Amino acid sequence: MAELRSRLQSWEGLLLVILVIVMGLNALAAPGYLTAQNQINLFQLSVEKAIVVLIMTFVIVSGEIDLSVASVMGLAAVVVAWSTSQGVPTEAAIVIALAVGGLCGLVNGFWIAIVGLPSLAVTLAGLIGYRGLARVLIEDRSIGGFPDWFESLGQRPFIGPLPLALVVFAVMAVGATVLLRSSGFGRYVYVLGNNIQAARFSGVRIARLRLAIFTLSGLIAAIAGVLLAARLGAVRGSTAEGFELDIITIVLLGGVSIFGGRGTMSGVILSILLILNLRNGLGLANVTGNTQTGVIGVLLILSVLVPNLVGAARSRFAREEPVVLTSPGMTQVD
Amino acid sequence: MRLLLRHVRPEQLRELTLVLIIIAVAAFFATQIDDFVSARTFTRISTSVAVIAVVAVGQTLVVLTRNIDLSVGSIVGLVAYFAGTMLSNDPTIPAPVIISISIVIGASLGAVNGLLVAYGRVPAIVTTLGTLALYRVALVELSGARTVTTDALPAWMLDLPRVTLLSLGAVDVRPLVVLAVAIAVVFQLGLRYLPFGRRLFAIGSNPDAARVAGFPVQRDIFATFVMSGALAGLAGFMFLARFGNITVTAGQGLELQVVAAVVVGGVNIFGGVGSIIGALLGATLIDLLQQSLIRWLEVSEFLRDAILGLLILLAVASDKVIIGRLRTLWIRERRRSQDSAELSGGVARRG
Numbered sequence: 001m002a003e004l005r006s007r008l009q010s011w012e013g014l015l016l017v018i019l020v021i022v023m024g025l026n027a028l029a030a031p032g033y034l035t036a037q038n039q040i041n042l043f044q045l046s047v048e049k050a051i052v053v054l055i056m057t058f059v060i061v062s063g064e065i066d067l068s069v070a071s072v073m074g075l076a077a078v079v080v081a082w083s084t085s086q087g088v089p090t091e092a093a094i095v096i097a098l099a100v101g102g103l104c105g106l107v108n109g110f111w112i113a114i115v116g117l118p119s120l121a122v123t124l125a126g127l128i129g130y131r132g133l134a135r136v137l138i139e140d141r142s143i144g145g146f147p148d149w150f151e152s153l154g155q156r157p158f159i160g161p162l163p164l165a166l167v168v169f170a171v172m173a174v175g176a177t178v179l180l181r182s183s184g185f186g187r188y189v190y191v192l193g194n195n196i197q198a199a200r201f202s203g204v205r206i207a208r209l210r211l212a213i214f215t216l217s218g219l220i221a222a223i224a225g226v227l228l229a230a231r232l233g234a235v236r237g238s239t240a241e242g243f244e245l246d247i248i249t250i251v252l253l254g255g256v257s258i259f260g261g262r263g264t265m266s267g268v269i270l271s272i273l274l275i276l277n278l279r280n281g282l283g284l285a286n287v288t289g290n291t292q293t294g295v296i297g298v299l300l301i302l303s304v305l306v307p308n309l310v311g312a313a314r315s316r317f318a319r320e321e322p323v324v325l326t327s328p329g330m331t332q333v334d
Numbered sequence: 335m336r337l338l339l340r341h342v343r344p345e346q347l348r349e350l351t352l353v354l355i356i357i358a359v360a361a362f363f364a365t366q367i368d369d370f371v372s373a374r375t376f377t378r379i380s381t382s383v384a385v386i387a388v389v390a391v392g393q394t395l396v397v398l399t400r401n402i403d404l405s406v407g408s409i410v411g412l413v414a415y416f417a418g419t420m421l422s423n424d425p426t427i428p429a430p431v432i433i434s435i436s437i438v439i440g441a442s443l444g445a446v447n448g449l450l451v452a453y454g455r456v457p458a459i460v461t462t463l464g465t466l467a468l469y470r471v472a473l474v475e476l477s478g479a480r481t482v483t484t485d486a487l488p489a490w491m492l493d494l495p496r497v498t499l500l501s502l503g504a505v506d507v508r509p510l511v512v513l514a515v516a517i518a519v520v521f522q523l524g525l526r527y528l529p530f531g532r533r534l535f536a537i538g539s540n541p542d543a544a545r546v547a548g549f550p551v552q553r554d555i556f557a558t559f560v561m562s563g564a565l566a567g568l569a570g571f572m573f574l575a576r577f578g579n580i581t582v583t584a585g586q587g588l589e590l591q592v593v594a595a596v597v598v599g600g601v602n603i604f605g606g607v608g609s610i611i612g613a614l615l616g617a618t619l620i621d622l623l624q625q626s627l628i629r630w631l632e633v634s635e636f637l638r639d640a641i642l643g644l645l646i647l648l649a650v651a652s653d654k655v656i657i658g659r660l661r662t663l664w665i666r667e668r669r670r671s672q673d674s675a676e677l678s679g680g681v682a683r684r685g
Contacts, residue, residue, distance in 0.1 A: 129643020
């Protein structure tokens, strides 16, 4: 009983309660909302973001940030479409797109891990630069004309009622949870985010770890981008533009600290479900997509502001020194 | 080299290098593009830099304190639309009133950022990523997808970007350009000589030390966000004057241009180092490169963003590798000259 109470008082417990409330309200507003098929359909609309959220959790827990993921998604989608339109078989085009995504991540990782530049600046350059490369390839056209099998991968059920992207997400979610919680790699990611000096002195190969995280981030963003292209059936220069806002919001709302070192995968997965259901609920209430984005923006700020205020109030109540977070703004490399 | 280091600080070397690079780039394109060295090129680049430069001044203040303001593009768009709508509804509103309104709206939006960052302790990247979306959403909702068009604006507004304030030979200087340069100079002087300006460097170099030293860190950070917002508001007015037609996407992506200008201009993204003149030079170099490359290679304008990304990366990398090394050399050189002064019986000066 006591354990259950402390569970519910945690951030994850709070998310669960809000999730149940939001789903309940949605079910009242729209009969048939809770059917499995409807939930699958709703999830499918944002599953690509959800996939990137998983790797972004690793990035942020390690004390860094990757602003370039949405541009890498867009670039991968554009590369698949452009290569196909140039006569490359789509199977090969997918491999090229994933390689390009991994390379983008590797380039980010090189500057951050080897040269030692701040990830904020490097991935901001990536956000602009990779989107620029996509625009150079596609200009202001919209490229479609994929083979049927590719589009049906994105749009038709793959296993049972589940489309491929959902299967990929499910497998990756399990893998990411195990990796972050129970593997040496995951422990290193926490140590790196918590205390870089401690990580260095305990023999963590920091540069290699960072390089791996950012390369994975690029690769997984590319997978998500290819899946997005398959679902949409046509790609533009602006595909996936602005997705980084949703992705980072979901991670932070899941209880991951922007300063690194804290957060759990279960919290992040609850946060994915919450945001998707919230967007759908707002849609049911005839709130436009634009206002939904505004709500996400408010949530992003609140997800950091509320714990801060609660922490400050609690420490004042306990007559302790207030918790002072050093250097608000960004994580310092080195 | 040693002599050079004795008299020039590494940061000043950075600005000097930027000037040389700008001259070299201009000289290169002058040999490649017909009619490059002309009054028209100057006018085109200077007016397009002016808007970016005003926002970059505010961004410099914010970045100096180890923060970042990504919401400026949305503020520029929101203010440009709001001021445009007011003028369309009532063209008799005098210029000073509409400029003041623009600045006040921008400052209040900046104050929201500042409150959250300084007093709510929400990291600047999170806050301004959120308000970047929020302010844009507000614009879309307020406008109902209508646009401001040039023909609804009063005549003085339309003339503003075209009239010539003074002519130096064949070169015309536009009022917007003069305004931008004046703001840059005023803020550069303030940053250098006012206690507030000096505190920004201290906060950015070591926030904890600044707090322990009793500086009003929260108030100062709040003030930088208000100023950044106010300058973005002014830039919104300039944006309206320059383009006339304002849609809901006005100013979208401007924050990236501005952050690029600041970083290329040698303002350290970790705070504590940089100058407004540097940011101004950075903005100029980026615009010069982008506009000239497009004319030279006759490539599509879509290459712009790819160039911008590469420039940011090169600037940050060179900052880390070259300037960092120079600074170590400079400190060593200073110590050595002090030591020799002490040895030769001179008055020992420290600090």
